[in-house]
Amino acid sequence: GQQLNQSPQSMFIQEGEDVSMNCTSSSIFNTWLWYKQDPGEGPVLLIALYKAGELTSNGRLTAQFGITRKDSFLNISASIPSDVGIYFCAGATGNQFYFGTGTSLTVIP
Amino acid sequence: SAVISQKPSRDICQRGTSLTIQCQVDSQVTMMFWYRQQPGQSLTLIATANQGSEATYESGFVIDKFPISRPNLTFSTLTVSNMSPEDSSIYLCSAEGQGAYNEQFFGPGTRLTVL
Numbered sequence: 001g002q003q004l005n006q007s008p009q010s011m012f013i014q015e016g017e018d019v020s021m022n023c024t025s026s027s028i029f030n031t032w033l034w035y036k037q038d039p040g041e042g043p044v045l046l047i048a049l050y051k052a053g054e055l056t057s058n059g060r061l062t063a064q065f066g067i068t069r070k071d072s073f074l075n076i077s078a079s080i081p082s083d084v085g086i087y088f089c090a091g092a093t094g095n096q097f098y099f100g101t102g103t104s105l106t107v108i109p
Numbered sequence: 110s111a112v113i114s115q116k117p118s119r120d121i122c123q124r125g126t127s128l129t130i131q132c133q134v135d136s137q138v139t140m141m142f143w144y145r146q147q148p149g150q151s152l153t154l155i156a157t158a159n160q161g162s163e164a165t166y167e168s169g170f171v172i173d174k175f176p177i178s179r180p181n182l183t184f185s186t187l188t189v190s191n192m193s194p195e196d197s198s199i200y201l202c203s204a205e206g207q208g209a210y211n212e213q214f215f216g217p218g219t220r221l222t223v224l
Contacts, residue, residue, distance in 0.1 A: 003151060031211040042201050042215035043152070045110070088151065092211035095140060099152045 006089055006100030013079055014108050021103040022073040023089030031092040032065050032072035037102075038085045046087075047074070079107050111136050111204050113216035121222045122192055129188045130219045132202035137182035140205040142213065143175070145198045152201065158185050192223045 035043035049065035
């Protein structure tokens with residue numbers, strides 16, 4: 001199936017720094033989702049976006065649904081060590097879900 | 110949201126045997142999904158399981174190798190049949206949230222090692 005292009009593939013940042021990652025697709029989606037996966041766990045839904053242009057926050061996380069409906073980004077402000085993990089985007093249309101390739105985040109204390 | 114549990118959480122199996130993974134959802138859901146995830150990789154959809162109908166398999170996955178049951182709206186099983194070392198992976202089940210919006214909620218995964 002289709003996989004979404006997610007960048008960067010990995011990030012190493014200092015604690016306190018802001019983080020930005022994005023996801024692009026050649027297809028239009030009705031929903032964009034962002035997940036975080038810790039080692040040995042399943043992905044956990046962080047933010048769901050339902051409308052083009054929508055900007056949604058969840059604590060220090062902010063995500064936007066791109067105007068073209070083909071992209072989305074996730075920002076994490078003032079990173080902390082527990083932000084470490086792999087972040088996945090997902091685009092959905094109807095019952096079809098497509099996942100990004102993942103961004104591995106390492107936060108250096 | 111939906112809370113999803115999976116059993117077993119991990120297993121080590123011998124080549125040629127089969128393993129059935131169970132997935133339980135705390136609420137009734139229409140659609141459930143089974144994914145495979147290699148370490149450090151993204152999620153690959155195996156099949157979609159709707160209650161009362163045959164599972165729909167993605168390209169590269171077949172029912173004989175990955176039979177799925179969906180006996181009711183809160184439960185599903187995935188069997189990995191005639192296992193080989195190449196089947197070593199994390200297997201995740203998920204369920205689509207109720208309501209008008211598309212969201213998926215995941216179980217904790219089953220880590221399978223085939224010797």
